[in-house]
Amino acid sequence: MMAFTKTVLKVCFILALGSGFSANAIGQIVTPSLDPTEPVLMPSASGWRESMSVGVKYLERSGNRKLDGSQVYQLDSAGYGINTSLNFSNFFLDAYYGTDTTDVQGDPTNDGPVNLDSNDSRLNFSLAGDGFVTIGLGGRVIQSTDFADASNDSVKATETRTIGSISIKTFDMFFIGLGYERVKESGDYAVNLNWNNMNGGVAMKLGDPGGVRLRLEYSLAFSSKVENDAQGDRVGNVHPKTSVSYMAGELMFSGLLFAVKGEETKMEVDLSDYNGGEGIDEVKITKSQAGVLWIPGNGLTLGFYFVTDQTTANYIDKTSEFRIHLGYLF
Amino acid sequence: MSRLLFAVLSIFLASTSWAQVVIPSLDKSLPVEMASAVSWRIGSTIGIGTTFAQDETEAEKVDYYNNENAVLMAYQPGSVVGELYYTPVQRMNDWDTSSDALTTYTGLGGRFQLAIRGENRVSVGIGYGLDQADISSDTVKKNNYYEGSFSLRMLGGLYVGAGLQRTKLTYGSIGTLKRNRVVAGVALLLGNPMGNMFRTEASYKLSPEAQTDDEALTLSKTSEMQLSVEVLFADFLFSFLYQKTVMSDYNGSSNAYNIENNRYGLGYKLGSFTLGLYRHAGSEMIGDYRLVKRKYQCTMSFNFI
Secondary structure, eight states, X not given: OHHHHHHHHHHHHHHHHHSGGGGGGTTOSSSXXXXXXXXXXXXXXXXXXOSOEEEEXXXXXXXXXXXXXXXXXXXXXXXXEEEEEXXXXXXXXXXXXXXXXXXXEEXXXXXXXXXXXXXXXXXXXXXXXXXXXXXXXXXXXXEEEEEOBTTBOOEEEEEEEEEEEEEEXXXXXXXXXXXEEEEEEEESSBOOXXXXXXXXXXXXXXXXXXXXXXXXXXXXXXXXXXXXXXXXXXXXXXXXXXXXXXXXXXXXXXXXXXXXXXXXXXXXXXXXXXXXXXXXXXXXXXXXXXXXXXXXXXXXXXXEEEEEXXXXXXXXXXXXXXXXXXXXXX | OHHHHHHHHHHHTTTTTTXXXXXXXXXXXXXXXXXXXXXXXXXEEEXXXXXXXXXXXXXXXXXXXXXXXXXXXXXXXXXXXXXXXXXXXXXXXXXXXXXXXXXXXXXXXXXXXXXEEETTTEXXXXXXXXXXXXXXXXXXXXXXXXXXXXXXXXXXXXXXXXXXXXXXXXXXTTEEEEEEEEEEEEEEEEEOTTSOEEEEEXXXXXXXXXXXXXXXXXXXXXXXXEEEEEEEETTEEEEEEEEEEEETTGGGSSOOEEEEEEEEEEEEEETTEEEEEEEEEEEEEEXXXXXXXXXXXXXXXXXXX
C-alpha cells in the first residue's frame, strides 16, 4: 500500500506540472520564444530577449479520462497567466504567475490522480555578456491540489525549484544551454523530498527583428529516482526517474508568428497493483501545440494556441485546450 | 433521437450561418465568422437587421414569422478592430423527421471578436460566441465557442484565411459535447471603397463526429461549403450566396442530412448608409423527408471612419 500511495502521489504531482501553465514554456530552455510574452523555463534563456513586454493569457481546456475504454471522468479546466519581462542594459528580469483549476465530474471511487488546482510562480534574473553568453538564476514555486483517491481527495503539495543556467551563442545562429534545478517537494500528506533536475538543449535562430525569422530548439530534462520512507503520520514519497524532451519550431514573417511545439514526459513507475488492473511500468505525457500570433516591433500583440494533451498510464487522459494571448511590447 | 439531433444542428448553424469567413461582406451590417476577417473592415459600422422566415414540410407549414433581429457594432480606431454581433430575438422551428412536424422554440445569440491588422497584410483574431435556445420549459441548450484565426492579404486583393473554433454544446441535462471546427477560405476583393467594387469568397468548414460517452447526444461529421459573389456598381449592391451543409451518417443511418441555401440580395449605398434586401431559398433533406425554408431579410448600416 505504501509504494502504491507514494507512486500515486508522484503521478499526481507530475500531472500538476503537466497541466496548462507548463505548456506555456515548451522549448524555452536555451532561447526564448519569438513571442516575447511567453515565459521561459531556464533563466539564462531570458538573456536573449529582444524587447520588454507584458502579457496575459487565458485558457480553457476539456477532455476525459478513460479506463478500460470507458469514460470515468470528465475534465474541464480554466486558467490564466501573467508574464512580464524587463531589461536594463545587460540585466534581464522575468516574472510569471499562472493558475489552473480543473473541475472533475465522475465517480470519485475511480482511483487515479487528477490535478484539481495549480499555481505556478516564477522569477528569473539573467546577465548577458558581449552577445556571447547569458547566465541566469531563478526560482519557481508550484503549489498543487490533487485528487489521489476517494479517501485522499484534496492532497496539497508545494514544489520549490532553485535554478541556475547558462546559454552560449556560437556562429551567430546556434545556441547551447545547460541548466540545473534543485527541487524540494513538501506537503501535508507525504514526507518531503529533494532531487536534482538537469536540463540541456540546442537552438538555432535565423533572421533579424522585422524580417523573416526562424527559431528551432530541442532540449531535454532528466532526473533520477529519489525515495524517502514514511515518517510519523506522513506517508513515504518517491520521485520516479523522469525524462522530458521538448521541441519548438517558430516561423515569423510580416509580424505573423506560426509556432509548433511539443513535449514528451516519460516516468519509470511501478504500478503493479494500480486500480487492481493491469500493471504498468511507465507513465507517458505528450503535449502538442500550434499557434498563430501577431508580434509587432512594439505595440499590442494578440494570438492563440490550440493544445492537445495525452497522459497514458493504466488509464488514458485526453484533453484539448484553446489559449488566447494578449500582450504589449515596449 | 432525430428530433434531438436536428435541434442540436440548428443551434450550431443559427446566427453564424450567413457570416463571411475571410473578409467582410460589402454589406457592412452582416457579421463575419472568423475574427481575423474583422480586420479587413473599412472603417467602423453600426448595423441592424431583421429576418422573416417561412418553413414548410409535407405535413405542416409555419407561415412567415420574425425569425431573427440583429444588431452589429464594429469599431476600428486603428489597427485593432472589435466587432460585437447580437441577436436578442431568434425564433426557429425544430423539425421532427419521424412525424414531419414543426415545433417552434426561441433563443438568442451573440459573439464578440477582436483582431489586429499588421502592416495591412496580415490579421490575427480571437473570438467568443454564444447561442442559446429554450427547447422546452425545462430544457435549454447552449452552444458556445472560442475561436482563433488568421488571414493574409496578397497581391493587393487576394486574401486567404484559416481558423479553428472550439465549440461546446450543452443540451439540458442530457449531456455536453465538445469538438473543434476547422474553417478555411479564400477571397478576392477588387475596386475602390469609394466607388465600384467586386468581391468573391469561397470557404469550407469541417467538424468531426462527436458523441457523449453514453451516446445520448451525437453530432455527425459535418462539412459546410459556402460561395459568395458581390458587386457594388453605381451605388447598387448585387449579391449571391450559395451554401451547402452535409452531415454524414445522420442519426447513425446511411442517410446524410443535406442542407442547401441560396441567398439573393439587392442593396443601395447612400453616402455612409447602406440598405440591403435579401431573399433566402433553401431546403433540408433527410432521405425522403424535406423541409423547405424561405426567408426575407432587411439590413441597414451606417459606416464611418
